[in-house]
Amino acid sequence: MAQVRPDEVSAILKEQLTGFKSSTDLEEVGTVLEVGDGVARIYGLLNAEAGELIEFESGVVGMVLNLEEDNVGAVIMGKYTDIKEGDTVKRTRRIASIKVGMGMFGRVVDALGNPIDGKGDIEGDLYEMPIERKAPGVLFRQPVDEPMQTGIKSIDSMTPIGRGQRELIIGDRQTGKTAVAIDTIINQKEFYDKGEPVYCIYVAVGQKASTVATIVSALEKAGAMAYTTIVAANASDPAPMQYFAPFAGAAIGEFIRDTGRPALAVYDDLSKQAVAYREVSLLLRRPPGREAYPGDVFYLHSRLLERASRINTSDDIAKNMNDLPESIKHMVKGGGSLTALPIIETQSGDVSAYIPTNVISITDGQVFLETNLFNAGIRPAMNVGISVSRVGGNAQIKGMKKVSGKLKTDLAQFRELEAFAKFGSDLDAATKLTIDRGRKNTEILKQAQYTPYTVEKQIAIIWAGSNGITDPVAESKVKAFENEFLEVLETKHKDVMDQVAAGKWGDDHIAVFKKVGEEVAQNHKA
Numbered sequence: 252m253a254q255v256r257p258d259e260v261s262a263i264l265k266e267q268l269t270g271f272k273s274s275t276d277l278e279e280v281g282t283v284l285e286v287g288d289g290v291a292r293i294y295g296l297l298n299a300e301a302g303e304l305i306e307f308e309s310g311v312v313g314m315v316l317n318l319e320e321d322n323v324g325a326v327i328m329g330k331y332t333d334i335k336e337g338d339t340v341k342r343t344r345r346i347a348s349i350k351v352g353m354g355m356f357g358r359v360v361d362a363l364g365n366p367i368d369g370k371g372d373i374e375g376d377l378y379e380m381p382i383e384r385k386a387p388g389v390l391f392r393q394p395v396d397e398p399m400q401t402g403i404k405s406i407d408s409m410t411p412i413g414r415g416q417r418e419l420i421i422g423d424r425q426t427g428k429t430a431v432a433i434d435t436i437i438n439q440k441e442f443y444d445k446g447e448p449v450y451c452i453y454v455a456v457g458q459k460a461s462t463v464a465t466i467v468s469a470l471e472k473a474g475a476m477a478y479t480t481i482v483a484a485n486a487s488d489p490a491p492m493q494y495f496a497p498f499a500g501a502a503i504g505e506f507i508r509d510t511g512r513p514a515l516a517v518y519d520d521l522s523k524q525a526v527a528y529r530e531v532s533l534l535l536r537r538p539p540g541r542e543a544y545p546g547d548v549f550y551l552h553s554r555l556l557e558r559a560s561r562i563n564t565s566d567d568i569a570k571n572m573n574d575l576p577e578s579i580k581h582m583v584k585g586g587g588s589l590t591a592l593p594i595i596e597t598q599s600g601d602v603s604a605y606i607p608t609n610v611i612s613i614t615d616g617q618v619f620l621e622t623n624l625f626n627a628g629i630r631p632a633m634n635v636g637i638s639v640s641r642v643g644g645n646a647q648i649k650g651m652k653k654v655s656g657k658l659k660t661d662l663a664q665f666r667e668l669e670a671f672a673k674f675g676s677d678l679d680a681a682t683k684l685t686i687d688r689g690r691k692n693t694e695i696l697k698q699a700q701y702t703p704y705t706v707e708k709q710i711a712i713i714w715a716g717s718n719g720i721t722d723p724v725a726e727s728k729v730k731a732f733e734n735e736f737l738e739v740l741e742t743k744h745k746d747v748m749d750q751v752a753a754g755k756w757g758d759d760h761i762a763v764f765k766k767v768g769e770e771v772a773q774n775h776k777a
């Protein structure tokens with residue numbers, strides 16, 4: 252009897268299995284039923300999965316969003332005018348993803364990770380990261396306890412942001428929202444120079460290409476492009492690209508976060524992303540809800556922002572994180588973070604509109620910028636009364652915690668009494684002092700664009716404002732006082748400043764600030 256050789260049997264089986272696969276591949280081709288405005292309906296892709304990438308005959312890719320009984324609805328990520336009715340469509344069996352790598356920093360890419368700055372291919376190793384990914388579960392997280400310095404005095408003192416936090420920047424048009432985000436990115440240069448970079452991702456959604464070009468040149472000028480990637484889906488790009496761009500940005504941020512490093516993602520802005528998503532959903536004939544947005548627009552933003560997180564510092568815990576992409580499993584490390592700064596544009600300051608309330612409820616606080624303040628020259632135009640940060644306080648360094656508490660109460664008292672200021676000489680001395688200090692503190696908190704302050708400088712000047720050092724200084728000379736005061740501290744007391752920056756705060760430091768402050772105040776008297 253002939254012997255049965257196991258390897259022969261398995262070889263035959265393998266061969267048959269390969270044959271089986273290729274015959275199913277044939278079935279996985281569909282045809283375009285209708286196409287237009289960035290979406291297509293396709294017949295025949297029976298096994299397509301939600302979120303899967305598909306490839307059209309013209310080479311353009313799309314993503315399956317609607318699974319219906321006899322057809323699938325897909326968004327087209329590219330030129331849809333080349334696609335005709337009857338074209339074939341192939342499944343790729345890949346869930347939408349982009350290729351991410353360190354070579355992306357310093358570059359401008361589109362929502363699919365392709366470079367669009369004319370500087371050639373992205374260099375270095377690239378890892379496939381899914382565009383949509385489940386946020387890390389509670390077990391893999393750690394409370395926010397490290398500061399994300401924005402370099403902006405009013406934010407770092409009163410609405411501090413921690414690494415891994417989601418802080419919303421909200422306000423009407425032209426109130427300096429983008430400026431806050433860009434200044435925060437520029438401020439990370441300090442950490443890049445120290446060799447502990449915070450990698451930044453700026454996602455521009457639905458903006459003019461010229462605005463994005465201005466932002467790139469501002470970042471280049473400040474030396475901030477070295478650690479920044481710009482993901483741009485401009486106003487002229489199809490709606491699906493605008494709706495994807497923030498997710499692509501989050502995927503880049505997650506690559507940094509999961510390899511144990513800090514990342515910062517700015518989504519500028521989510522109002523435009525919601526509009527793009529509404530357009531796509533209506534074209535796919537999903538039922539519209541409030542303000543014609545589809546019912547899951549809340550989910551769109553919550554699943555994006557939940558991906559911001561601080562990961563547990565233990566490598567072993569981080570390695571078990573849910574939904575880790577295969578490509579980076581070998582390099583996962585704990586302790587990384589992804590901080591999100593989403594931006595929302597309001598209409599006439601109405602924060603109770605649909606999208607603003609949604610995003611306010613998802614984030615850990617908001618920086619509210621106001622047109623009135625902006626026009627009155629108070630820039631950054633932050634409304635101190637209604638801006639909050641729910642978690643960042645734990646991440647503040649000691650000196651900042653001490654001085655910011657007093658600043659907040661002083662400013663609150665000032666706001667209450669400000670209305671009485673017009674009574675002038677009829678006021679009692681205590682009220683006059685509160686108003687005077689309030690005005691000078693407001694002056695101190697004004698800050699020009701592209702001039703981030705180190706944390707020790709912020710502590711020094713805020714301390715001076717709240718402790719009577721500026722009392723003899725004229726209101727119009729507060730800025731001049733500030734410049735000289737900080738310059739003397741930086742040049743003659745570098746050791747003290749370094750200690751304060753390292754989290755030390757005590758009588759010795761206060762004594763130096765007091766001595767220098769009183770001397771310098773003499774040069775700027777009323």
Ligand SMILES: Nc1ncnc2c1ncn2[C@@H]1O[C@H](COP(=O)(O)OP(=O)(O)OP(=O)(O)O)[C@@H](O)[C@H]1O
Pocket residue numbers: 422423424425426427428429430431596630631698699700
């Ligand atoms: N702190 C500041 N000091 C001086 N000028 C500022 C400051 N912040 C912003 N600006 C200026 O105000 C203008 C509006 O700023 P920006 O574009 O950041 O606002 P925005 O709210 O993002 O606007 P948009 O509605 O166009 O998105 C810009 O010309 C900017 O240079």
